[in-house]
Structures are given as C-alpha cells and as structure tokens.
C-alpha cells in the first residue's frame with residue numbers, strides 16, 4: 001500500500017502466472033509452453049532483423065503480419081487484430097466491448113485472468129458453473145448478459161465444446177459479444193472461425209504462445225467482424241501505438257508461414273498427450289478428456305497440493321490451483337514423449 005496509488009489499486013487482485021523457474025534439471029510442465037522450439041524459419045527471420053529496421057518505430061498496424069494471418073485463415077486484414085500476447089488482446093477486448101454493458105459471464109472453472117480484467121475495468125460478472133463432468137453447459141447460459149467469454153478447449157480442464165453448440169449460443173445471444181478464447185484450439189477442438197462471416201458478435205482470440213512455441217515473443221491476435229476489430233484498434237491506439245516490436249512482427253509472420261513445422265510439432269504433442277493420459281489412467285488417476293496440450297488429472301490418494309509438492313521434490317513442476325472444485329486436481333502440460341515418461345516414472349514411485 002502506498003499513499004500515491006490511485007483509487008482501487010489497493011483492492012486489485014492481480015493474475016498470478018505459473019512459476020517461471022530457470023532451475024537446472026527442472027522438468028517444467030506448469031505453464032503449457034510447447035516442448036518444441038519455434039520454427040527455425042521464424043528464428044532466422046528474427047535474427048535477420050536489421051539495425052536500420054530497429055532504428056525506426058515498427059509498423060503500428062502490423063500490416064504484413066495481419067495480411068499473412070488473414071490469408072492463413074481465409075479472412076480479410078480488417079478482420080484481424082494483433083497484440084502483445086493474447087492477454088493484451090483480451091484486456092483490450094474487455095475495455096472495448098464489456099464496459100457498461102451489464103454482467104459478463106464466464107465458466108466458474110476457466111482462465112483465471114478473466115475476473116482480473118473484469119475487476120480492473122469495473123465490469124460486473126456472473127459465473128456459469130461447469131457440470132459434474134467439468135464440461136461447460138453452454139445451453140444454460142443466462143439471458144440478458146453484457147458479454148460472454150470462455151476458452152475452447154476450456155482451460156484448465158482441456159474439455160472442448162463443438163462448433164454447433166457455439167453457433168447455437170451466438171444465435172441465442174445476437175446482441176452480446178461472445179469471445180471464444182482459442183488459445184489451445186490447434187490441439188484438437190473445432191474452431192469457430194467459419195462462423196465469423198455469419199455472426200457480427202463473435203470474436204475469436206488466438207495466441208502464438210502455445211502451439212507455435214513462441215510464448216517468449218508475446219504475440220496474440222483476434223479475428224472477427226471488421227467493426228469489432230475497429231473497436232479493438234481504437235482502444236489499442238489510445239494505449240500503445242506499437243504493441244508489437246519489429247522482432248515480433250517478423251518472427252510471427254515467418255512462423256505462420258511455416259505450416260509443415262507447425263503441423264509436425266502439434267502432432268507430436270497430441271501423440272504425447274495420449275501417452276500421458278494412458279499412463280496416468282494406468283496409475284489410477286482420473287483424467288478429463290483433453291483437446292489441449294495439458295491434462296487435468298486427480299488421484300485421491302493425495303490432495304492436489306500433496307501431489308504437487310511430491311513432484312516438486314523430484315524436480316518436476318506441474319500446476320496446482322488452490323480453488324474451489326480444483327484443489328484435488330493437477331494440471332500437467334504435455335511435454336515430449338521422453339518428458340512424459342520421466343513424469344510417469346516419478347509418479348510410479350509416489
């Protein structure tokens with residue numbers, strides 16, 4: 001607390017990211033990073049950013065990157081917004097679409113940054129409890145909301161909803177902006193992309209942090225109707241004209257253009273997820289059906305915190321959430337097949 005803080009700063013409940021440890025020999029399965037390096041083509045593109053390019057401000061509109069993303073998703077550049085990680089894109093979206101609109105609804109078990117932005121921007125919230133199987137009951141979404149947001153697949157459960165159900169939701173809430181956070185969609189969920197031209201209230205948010213192995217670069221983007229994108233641009237240009245630096249624009253563009261490497265690394269992770277799931281089940285764990293690069297698992301022989309601590313002592317870091325309905329569970333990021341075997345071996349001894 002400081003007497004210099006603005007009103008409300010003392011009462012904020014900031015997001016707490018997973019531990020970023022550089023400890024040697026630590027197997028880090030706690031923040032859903034890709035176990036694979038970014039595309040070599042992307043690394044090359046960033047290495048060849050020239051001094052002259054860096055001397056200047058970057059393109060404030062990231063035109064080349066947006067054109068590349070638009071072509072990749074068969075959209076037009078005015079349907080694409082880019083930002084400094086999807087966290088920033090989501091923050092801008094909360095400001096652009098949810099302030100003064102009524103209650104924002106998200107699942108009770110979901111990305112824990114949503115309530116943080118809501119508090120920052122004074123947006124009232126209401127939660128939609130996930131069902132007994134931890135799935136989002138989209139059909140039970142209340143009426144007359146100021147906004148709707150959920151990840152697909154959901155985090156930290158990994159459970160996906162079908163595009164058909166998202167389409168029905170959009171139809172039932174035509175006057176409410178619905179944000180589908182597709183941070184993990186590449187690992188197996190159905191994207192809502194093809195609904196964009198039909199629904200002007202749909203915003204899809206994506207990131208290069210997970211499936212493209214670029215969490216350190218900070219690039220995320222949003223796809224939606226041009227009027228929604230214009231709202232995001234207005235907020236961005238009232239905050240920071242240059243959220244993407246020259247390295248980020250060059251690296252992201254090259255990554256999106258390297259489809260073979262992307263497909264190959266995603267397929268490796270999906271295969272390792274099945275290895276991890278089966279191994280956990282064989283050890284007596286209950287594992288939720290995941291369409292993401294992590295699984296949520298529990299084994300009531302120990303509490304979530306006890307499992308977390310026991311693994312930590314064996315130099316394996318997984319994520320535990322000390323929250324209602326989640327405290328028995330561990331969220332485990334899918335690593336390489338070798339990393340998965342190391343984890344399973346450690347669990348065998350516990």
Ligand SMILES: *Cc1c(COP(=O)(O)O)cnc(C)c1O
Nearest residue numbers: 085086087111151183207209220
């Ligand atoms: C990781 C994650 C993000 C944030 O990704 P960045 O682009 O790295 O900011 C957003 N939403 C969900 C659900 C995530 O898990």
